[in-house]
Amino acid sequence: MNTKYSDLINQTFYFPQEEFTLNKDNLHFHGIDLMKLVEQYGTPLKFTYLPKISQNINRAKMWFRNAMEKHGYEAKYFYCYCTKSSHFEFILNEALKNNIHIETSSAFDINIVENLMEQGKINKNSFIVCNGFKRDQYVTNIARLINNGHKNTIPVIDNFEELDLLQDQIDGKFKIGIRIAAEEEPKFEFYTSRLGIGYKDILPFYRKQIAENKKVELKMLHFFINAGINDTAYYWNELVKCLKVYIALKKECPSLDSLNIGGGFPIKNSLAFEYDYQYMVDEILNQIKIACDDAEVDVPHIFTEFGSFTVGEAGGALYQVLYQKKQNDRENWNMIDSSFITTLPDTWAINKRFVMLAVNRWNDIYE
Ligand SMILES: Cc1ncc(COP(=O)(O)O)c(C=O)c1O
Structure with missing residues (x-):
């Protein structure tokens, strides 16, 4: 034996x-x-x-490049690093070696962005996608970034009041995105994501507050599925709903040219882990291309904000087993030093x- x-x-x-x-x-x-x-x-x-961080960023870039070539998808792919996945400088420094962009979630992330700019680690071409719920300090910080000349900052509007708050503090014209509030998976205890604006409200919101507004240029639609990117009927169904909104908006708003599909790539959490990343990317781009071709609109540039995927496979923790504690005839527990x-x-x-x-x-x- x-x-x-x-x-x-x-x-x-x-x-x-x-x-x-x-x-x-x-x-x-x-x-x-x-x-x-x-x-x-x-x-x-x-x-x-650290090399695993760069490796995963480049794997994702390769999957999107392959899928774009395969489907004749004529647009660009932008990999954003979400600062919330790790604020540590040594992690960010590694991620930023790979020509990437940044996604922020709160006021303090903007201080990080400003610091990175001072150090020349990101520049005027880097997109800063500002997600999350925005009030006081976050709005002020985003406005400062834009007023100081960073035109590639894209605040993603999370609720109906936010646009006015931003306009009050930002001088001149600025780019925006809108976040779709995805419907949660049926088995989840809540119906709708806490973030974003409901599917049905997006077009009326655009018509009312953006279409005639000379101060803003709608560039991005943001769509993030909390449960992650999975080959499930639920995911594909939400994607199709999102594409309907994208196409309806695009027909009225020529400046809209980007779709942000958020984070949600899984990480290797078991030795038996299996996930076909290339297949999922292929199929996402395929769905987008089919929907856009049918509607005769250009395919959008794709932004992603993979958080755990960027950092999660790079880290580890080592413990020592201090003692094997016998709790009954059959079970020994390994007691560790942390x-x-x-x-x-x-x-x-x-x-x-x-x-x-x-x-x-x-x-x-x-x-
Ligand atoms: C807007 C947004 N983008 C990206 C992420 C990162 O998600 P993940 O770690 O699943 O890639 C999150 C996670 O909460 C998020 O809310």
Whole structure:
């Protein structure tokens, strides 16, 4: 009978995998010997493997490039980094090596953007997509960014009052987006997303407050599905509803040229994780292209704001098992030298699942 830990893993999953390999009985992560890290720094230890951030950004760019070529989709793709996925400077510095744009969620993110501009890490061509609910400080900060000359700032209107608040403080003409409030999945306890404006209200809102308004140029429609980008009837149904709104708006508003499909790419949360990213991107662009061709409108540029996908596969935490506590005849609990909540990679990790593996002693008997 095979009883070693390595046997258990081998019998249950395809192993080794791209990021996890074995050297004798020690685990390597992207070729890094984790036991050596432990010997050098001790435990508990939180670490980030920065190249994975750039790798995932470039994977996403490649999937969109491939899909655009495949479908003859004549528009551009813009990868935005959502500051909320991690505010750490070393993470942002890595992400910003890849010619990307920024999405913000609150007033304080604008200070980060200004700081990055001062350092020359983003420039006047970088899009700053300002999402979230906006009042006082956030409106003031967005207005300052635009008034200081950053014309590629796109506040995404979340509610009916926001446009007036922005106009009061912004000098001259500025770009805007509108966020669609998606209907939540039927199994969810709420009906409609807390953010954005309902599908049916968007066209009337445009006609009333934007169409004749010389101060604003509607550029983007924003659509984010909380449950993520999944191959489900629910996702495709919401996308089609969103495309109907896009097309109806586009027919009245020539400046509208971008669709922001938000975040929502899953991350590898198990050794058995399977998700065909290229297929999903292909199908999203295919649906958009079909809808736009049928309606005889140009396909939109695509913006994304992948949060956990950008940072989630880059991080890890190492613990030491201090003791095996026997609670009854059958169950031994491994007691670690930390708690999982103190070493969560970041707040996006709440409620997510992660790969958990032994670092050493893969040739010991499995319990
Ligand atoms: C507007 C918006 N964009 C992007 C994200 C990032 O989502 P994810 O981590 O699923 O990619 C979120 C998450 O809450 C969001 O609200």
